[in-house]
Amino acid sequence: MMCTKEFRLSFTKKAEELVKQMSLEEKVYLMSGRTDLAASIVVFEHPSADLHYNSYPYPACGNKRLNVPDMYFCDGPRGVVCEKSTCFPVTMARGATFDTDLEEKVGEAVAKEIRAYGGNFYGGVCINLPYNPGWGRSQETYGEDNFHIGAMGSALVKGVQSQNVMACIKHFAFNSMENGRFDVSVNADIRTEREVYLDHFKACIDSGAACVMSSYNKYKGTYCGQQKYLLSDVLKKEWDFDGFVVSDFVWGTRDTVNAANAGLDVEMCDTHFYGENLVNAVKAGKVNESKINEAAVRIVRTLLAFSAAKDPQEYPRNIIGCVEHINLAKKVAEESITLIQNNGNVLPFSKTASKKIAVIGKLGNNENIGDHGSSRVYPPYVVTPLAGISKLMDTSEVVYYAGENSEKAAQIAAESDAVIIVAGYEHSDEGEYIAPTDGVEGFTKPQGGDRKNGLGLHADDVCLIKTVGAANKNTAVVLIGGNMIMIDEWKDSVSSILMAYYPGMEGGTAVAEILFGDVNPGGKLPFVVVKDEKDLPQVDWLAHEVTYDYFHGYTKLDKEHIEPSVSYGFGMSYTTFKIKSQGIMLKENEIIASCKVANTGTVDGDEVVQFYIGTENSRVARPVKKLLGFRRVFVKAGEEVEVEISCPVEKLGYYSESGWKVERDIDYVGYIGTSSSSRDLTALKFSL
Secondary structure, eight states: OOOOHHHHHTTHHHHHHHHHTSOHHHHHHHTBOOOOHHHHOSOSSSOOSSOSTTSSOEEEOOBTTTTBOOEEEEOOSSBOOSSSOOBOOOHHHHHTTTOHHHHHHHHHHHHHHHHHHTOOEEEEEEOOOOSSTTOTTGGGSOOSOHHHHHHHHHHHHHHHHTTTOEEEEEEETTOOOSTTTTTOEEEOOHHIIIIIIIHHHHHHHHTTOOEEEEOSSEETTEEGGGOHIIIIIIIIIISOOOSEEEOOTTTTOOOHHHHHHHTOOBBOSSOSSSTHHHHHHHHTTSSOHHHHHHHHHHHHHHHHHHHHSOOSSOOOGGGTTOHHHHHHHHHHHHHHOEEEEEGGGOOSOOTTTOSEEEEESGGGGOOOOSOSSTTOOOOSOOOOHHHHHHHHTTTSEEEEEOOSSHHHHHHHHHTOSEEEEEEEOOTTTSEEEEOGGGOOTTOOSOEEESOSSOSSOOHHHHHHHHHHHHHOSSEEEEEEOSSOOOOTTTGGGSSEEEEOOSOOTTHHHHHHHHHTTSSOOOOOOSSOBOSSGGGSOOOOTTOSEEEOOSOOHHHHHHHTTOOOSBOTTOOBOSSOEEEEEEEEEEETTEEEEEEEEEEOSSSOEEEEEEEEEEESSOSSOOOSOEEEEEEEEEEOTTOEEEEEEEEEGGGGOEEETTEEEOOOSSOEEEEEESSSSGGGEEEEEEOO
């Protein structure tokens, strides 16, 4: 039995009865984390195999006297942070699959491992929207489009909660700067707020998410952990959220009275402002005890329901890192890797003709699975690109060179039949920012953060690509990174380019399979690749105050008639597809787009059908087109499949001061195709 909202609400009366039996101190205890974070960490830089951040589930809440179960927190989102777990590709890579069914399976696998650890809470559903792709932590979310983020995040929520693990969506809200995250105040107008930055959170709430984590930053001058408008007015009242709100760790709570009155239900992961301070605030009349009662009921109701729901299976320890989960991680990597250039159809490399293979670049033999902050997972092993290629092509000579000297690299390339350059980023370039002043004992230098040197490759990588590419036309670049990497400076120097993101513990295997044709790539870019950084919203990563505009990413480029280097949703294949017989119909309160997808090539493959909608004469500024549906389909060579994508009419609305409005007297245009580029879309007009 899945712990749905309806099931949870059935425990309201019991929760209220239990809370009435609690003392003030017991109720506040429910609201106060009890893990000493500093003591639970050895060092982020040098964790042991057995002890690191969240190496065991962090306890909070609970009441032994009244048999209210504890909450046991496990972080994510690329797996379970505890001990040694299956490491999936980062969320951005999973966004590139455009496969909600697969993402639900990832949620199920993650939750099973959490249960095996003794946990019951997953803090890894990160659905923040990157305003600019330089945000260091954007690898933890699904892409730049909020509809896509909401659909993928909802799938993860469903998968996690199918195993009776509480899914926590984060960070609520406007969290898309890293270095200045503790200080920055974000501003936005009401339409930008609701349509761009909150709508995907609501999608996950509507899918049943049991918990929400507030963010570190301020919104309109108030810390989000004590932002009554966000936590109480919007989330709990307007959206009818039945679960509870936790703070982000340590610095996520700033004030006892304001946080409690705003609707922050649990201070995590240890107690600084709640506990005795909150008890005293209630006794002093600064916090009404009704606020404590409400929080306590929310917490108890949720814990009771998840504890009472019938489990679909048992969770032995050997399920952690099991073959099934590792194969799933490999499958996700295979579906995510995106072919964005293949001049001359150089890829896939011929297995028989590739007698000597060169793997070049320092990341080619690097266990590079993402940042080293709170999302870091410790798998039992990691397959590097070099290891994956060497294993798959075990009868060929595989030569590795880190690329310190570009001329030597070119010489090696010239003598090889196939050349793979692995370039991009690692945890020192981007990720959660942790500074020595943040109080982690023994931590001596900063790590992660927002991208410091622009959105292109490092200069030495560019030099390497240009030099090696000139020496051998059979050269492919494999890009590693958590968001967009600009390519125009060097893309003409090589034949083929793959975006591999941070592909998880089996990433090297998947890279090899795609390079040499065992797997047909089907990933699609969950972000636009621009030719010039000036085409993106500009951000000062250390600003104390920023304003987010309505347009960003592909919607901004469309509005300004700027051609990107690579379109949102674009991804090539080793076969060819044709989208035909498109149509749009209205059925009750649904807009249904239909088409046939024909595989006109010689290789089985996956295609992602994308459905965008625009307006022609709206009363307000709108995107030229906005993604409002997608579906990934498998089509055998020479065959075709029918596809239907449904979009609720309410998704056509815009937000005004008086609420959501759907314009029924204007013209709409539906776009059906395979990327956001007009070249890949067919436009069909319709009206409501």
